[in-house]
Amino acid sequence: MYEIIEGFVEAIRLIVTLDPDVMAIAARSVIISLTATVLATLFAVPLGAAIYFGTFRGRKGLINLIQTLYALPTVVVGLLIFLLISRVGPFGSLRLLFTPTAMVIAQTVLILPIMTGLTISALSGVDPVLRDTLRSLGATRLQFLVNIMKEARFAILAAVAIGFGRAISEVGAAILVGGNIMASSFASSTRVLTTAISLETSMGNISESIALGIVLLIIALGVNLAITTVQHR
């Protein structure tokens, strides 16, 4: 019990003094997950819109599949990407394994289904009367699409936030394709908040773990606050 309290006190000290190691790991986490989120957004939002507005065979089945993939285990994604970029894999020559780039790729793949699915939900959530209103006001097909997307913008933003949340909090893929490396240069290191917590805890450095955990929560809280503020404006 005493150790846990001591851990908390030490954790607060690490955060308040902006401990360089903790800050570097936090910054790396944000950069990698933010990059993955931006990439996933570029794919997921147009893809979600195409599926939502499209009329093709198997549309319902596709949406079901996407929703099933919400629960895609992070280690399975990690394993998949690992197999693709390992020395013996098809993309082995790119030498991506154990780099931040590999982590960005894995996280992008991981959050793509949930962001696509939530984009579809966001568009479905637009009041049908508004859809009729747009058509009755003489919208062309393009004007119609743009305005529905505009109307769903806050729900789509929430989808992006949820994607970021899942990316920054996952550990399975990050550790498999990143390797939790602490190299001499910031850019070639792959230690992020989640992998560091996992390592520090297994080594018995409770205070470091708690400090990193708190930082992770603060980041999640910050993202949520930002989104809520925008939505309520």
Added chain:
Amino acid sequence: MIEFEDVSKRFDDKAVLAGVTGRVEQGEIFAVIGPSGAGKSTLLRLVDLLDTPTGGAIRIDGTDIHADKGQSLSIRRMMGMVFQKPAVFNTTVAENIAVGLRFRAADERAIREKVEDALEIVGLAGYGERRARTLSGGEMQRVALARAMVIEPEVLLMDEPTANLDPVSVEKIEDLVIRINRDLGTTIVFSTHDMYQGQRLAHRIGVLMDGAFAQVGTPREVFTLPASRNVARFVGIENVVDGVVVAAEDGMSAVDIGSARIRTRSPFSRGERVSLCIRSEDIRIAPAIRGRRVFDGNILPGTVTSVVPRGPFSRVTVDCGFPLSSVLSWKAVEDLDLREGSQVTASFTAASVHVVRAGED
């Protein structure tokens, strides 16, 4: 201007419209009235090209609007529509009203001017920068009306525009409908299940029942000369009784309704089965009298079976062998000392009986 020719619409196995035929003239306010589920919304949606008819044709100035998909956009842009449920885009009031103008690539200055004018007309001047979602239902519906109006449509369609609104908002919307029609000459087609709204606003009314127009005419025609038993019921004629013509001469006829003979004016001849429609306002209630008839009409003795308050009036039902409802002021009820069981005579003139051929229903 708008012609319906045998228009039908099925959704899966359910026929919502079955043979709608009629005409809306340029510049008029045309009300589609009818009970819920009669197909009013469906009919308006077909006109606005939001749905396609299963059969028949809708023509605007002679052009079948559903014939050429390539023309859909330009046809739709002739029209504006306001829907039953007030709905606004999640942006400012001004931007809401501007949507249709932006679709037509109007220039910024023209948009600003038109939006300002429209806000003024619908009584929301100064609301331009407010967030539309914060408005009340009545205000949102006025925004919807302004939004449909600024595109200067030739035809304005309104699907039960006041169904969910408070009485004050209803009055405002009704005033606007009349002003838009009068000042801009816009042809307006609106639907309502409120027959009195139809009466207040419309130049002509189409009564939609069971997927077709049961009657099309001026409010006066529809309300005093309903074409069928069902229309009579819908427009609020409380007394509808069935009978057989037993004597007819010089436009006068006697109808046997089983328990009594009713004198009427009607063109029907002996032996024809008819329904008699008598407005409760036309029935007079007097104390029971003995002796001879005092006027050329119908005098029926009976017993009061109920006195029910209805707004500033009371509805008095008299059993004359068949139930007959009358409407009296509270004071009249008091003066006559009417209560359940009172012996009275109910009287009405032959001319106040509207006779229609009995339907199959």
